[in-house]
Amino acid sequence: KAGVTQTPRYLIKTRGQQVTLSCSPISGHRSVSWYQQTPGQGLQFLFEYFSETQRNKGNFPGRFSGRQFSNSRSEMNVSTLELGDSALYLCASSWTGLNTEAFFGQGTRLTVV
Amino acid sequence: EDQVTQSPEALRLQEGESSSLNCSYTVSGLRGLFWYRQDPGKGPEFLFTLYSAGEEKEKERLKATLTKKESFLHITAPKPEDSATYLCAVQGTLNYGGSQGNLIFGKGTKLSVKP
Numbered sequence: 001k002a003g004v005t006q007t008p009r010y011l012i013k014t015r016g017q018q019v020t021l022s023c024s025p026i027s028g029h030r031s032v033s034w035y036q037q038t039p040g041q042g043l044q045f046l047f048e049y050f051s052e053t054q055r056n057k058g059n060f061p062g063r064f065s066g067r068q069f070s071n072s073r074s075e076m077n078v079s080t081l082e083l084g085d086s087a088l089y090l091c092a093s094s095w096t097g098l099n100t101e102a103f104f105g106q107g108t109r110l111t112v113v
Numbered sequence: 114e115d116q117v118t119q120s121p122e123a124l125r126l127q128e129g130e131s132s133s134l135n136c137s138y139t140v141s142g143l144r145g146l147f148w149y150r151q152d153p154g155k156g157p158e159f160l161f162t163l164y165s166a167g168e169e170k171e172k173e174r175l176k177a178t179l180t181k182k183e184s185f186l187h188i189t190a191p192k193p194e195d196s197a198t199y200l201c202a203v204q205g206t207l208n209y210g211g212s213q214g215n216l217i218f219g220k221g222t223k224l225s226v227k228p
Contacts, residue, residue, distance in 0.1 A: 004156075033215060043157075043200070043218040056215050090156050092216075098144060098204070102216060104156035 002027065004093050004105035012111045018079040021108045023091030025072050031055075031097030032074040034066060037088040037107070049074055050097055081112045115140045115205050119219035126191055126226050134186040134199055134222045142206030146184050147216065148177050149200040157200055160186075191226045198223045 005024040013019050025032050033056075034046040045058035049068035066076040072093075078085055088109050092102040118137045126132055138146065145164050149157035161170045163179040170177050174195065176187040186199055202216040 006156075035216075035218075042220045043202075043216075045215040045217070048215055058215065097215075101147065101159050101162055103159055104149075106156045109154075 004091055004103055006091050006105035006108050008108060009106065010109045012113060013081050014113055015081055015083060017081050018077065019081060019110060021076045021089055023074045023076070023105060025074070025093030026103055029093035029095055030072055031094045032068055032072060033092045033097065033102065034074070034076050035090045035092065037090055043090070046076070048097055055097065083112050086110060086112045115203065115217045117201055117203055117217055117219035119201050119222050121222060122220065123223045124225070126224070128192055128226055128228050129190045131187070131189045131191070133188070134224070136184040136186070136201030136219055137182060138184070138203045140203045140205045140217070144204040144206055146179055147202045147204070148184070148186055149202065151198045151200055151221070188224070193226045193228050196224055196226045
């Protein structure tokens with residue numbers, strides 16, 4: 001059974017640019033959540049999508065957005081990149097997002113220069 | 114506000130030296146408490162889910178327990194391959210002002226096991 005796949009694994013972007021990250025969940029999972037991980041703040045919740053609808057959102061600026069497609073694949077977009085956006089971005093999938101285990105992908109390492 | 118505190122931040126053990134990691138939490142209605150293992154440069158790997166106080170789960174050398182305020186991850190006779198960062202997370206009940214279903218993570222405990 002394939003796990004959660006995130007692409008690309010590594011990205012280097014310049015301040016002011018925008019970036020799109022992709023996540024393919026485990027087959028059958030309908031909930032996809034995104035997290036930002038930094039050494040200082042740890043893992044912080046960005047947003048969750050379930051059946052193509054954003055169901056939950058963390059405390060991040062509007063520059064961070066996402067969407068989910070009918071096949072449950074999800075994309076996350078960050079516009080007007082800042083140096084502080086450098087982090088490991090993790091995607092997690094689960095059956096329903098509630099009361100069930102979430103399985104993480106390997107992450108996308110974003111470096112903003 | 115929902116929050117999770119893990120201690121210690123770092124733990125060094127000799128191979129075979131058993132110990133416990135602590136996860137203290139505050140959540141408005143607990144849906145579940147989750148333990149993950151994370152190796153450097155990789156995504157967290159799911160270990161356990163605990164749903165109610167008194168519940169225990171085991172996997173190889175690891176055993177997780179849960180009370181109403183904290184969880185422990187007991188490591189029995191650890192091996193060098195157990196070295197990793199162990200993360201604890203809680204999921205709260207929807208419609209509360211806290212986690213609303215998403216996972217709230219602690220900062221983790223970095224475990225090093227020396228041969």
